Amino acid sequence: MHHPMITMVRLSPSILSANLFDLKGEISRLLDAGVDMLHVDVMDGHFVPNITFGLPLVKWLRKETDMELDVHLMISDPDRYAPMFAEAGADIVTVHVESTDHLNMVLQSISEAGARPSVTLNPATPLSTLEWVLDSIHMVLIMSVNPGFGGQSFIPSSLDRIRSVSDMIRDRGLDVLVEVDGGVDPLTAGPVVEAGADIIVAGSAVFSRNDRDIRGNIRSIMDAVNAV
Numbered sequence: 001m002h003h004p005m006i007t008m009v010r011l012s013p014s015i016l017s018a019n020l021f022d023l024k025g026e027i028s029r030l031l032d033a034g035v036d037m038l039h040v041d042v043m044d045g046h047f048v049p050n051i052t053f054g055l056p057l058v059k060w061l062r063k064e065t066d067m068e069l070d071v072h073l074m075i076s077d078p079d080r081y082a083p084m085f086a087e088a089g090a091d092i093v094t095v096h097v098e099s100t101d102h103l104n105m106v107l108q109s110i111s112e113a114g115a116r117p118s119v120t121l122n123p124a125t126p127l128s129t130l131e132w133v134l135d136s137i138h139m140v141l142i143m144s145v146n147p148g149f150g151g152q153s154f155i156p157s158s159l160d161r162i163r164s165v166s167d168m169i170r171d172r173g174l175d176v177l178v179e180v181d182g183g184v185d186p187l188t189a190g191p192v193v194e195a196g197a198d199i200i201v202a203g204s205a206v207f208s209r210n211d212r213d214i215r216g217n218i219r220s221i222m223d224a225v226n227a228v
């Protein structure tokens, strides 16, 4: 068994696949199912070929819910915008290592603006990019699809990446969480957790499947997690 200790794996549902016309209803269904975290995918149409949400949504979510706001920035200019998302009320602000030449500076500015800084890597980005930031972040997000869209299939090599990054964190005695995003469903959730994920993101597997039965979909994912 890879995990030497018992950890409570958490689910961070991605509202990218939610019914945005009834976001309030969707959030109350998540709360009823025991979820306490929301994954917000911010895309600028430049770093990734899709456009989604911005600062106003994060501000409204902060005002209306106590859920932990896990904001994933897929934008070209995090130097400028990352602190604004922290000020808007994000609890966690995650930036792509590929999106800035000044990663250390961006992470500092997120902390100064009152959020926990985290980093994420596209599926082909070397894990060595984490070397000099690992001790100053809250979480590493391993992308298990190419960022941009929900509903893609899990890239199998991600499992080795999750294992390696978990080992790096353990070897250094750090307290950094590992989150995994993309193609997580009842089939892939088990292997992802076994490889070392602390937080799993799921969009389509929570909101789109089985006639949008959110409670049942969450139960299927968490059953797979708890079977590990």
Ligand code: DX5
Pocket (backbone or CB within 6 Å): 014, 016, 017, 039, 041, 072, 145, 146, 147, 148, 149, 150, 151, 152, 181, 182, 183, 184, 201, 202, 203, 204, 205
């Ligand atoms: C992809 C986003 C993901 C996405 C995951 O660019 O970062 O958070 O919503 O969607 P699923 O779970 O459907 O792969």
Ligand code: ZN
Pocket (backbone or CB within 6 Å): 014, 039, 040, 041, 072, 181, 201
């Ligand atoms: Zn995401």
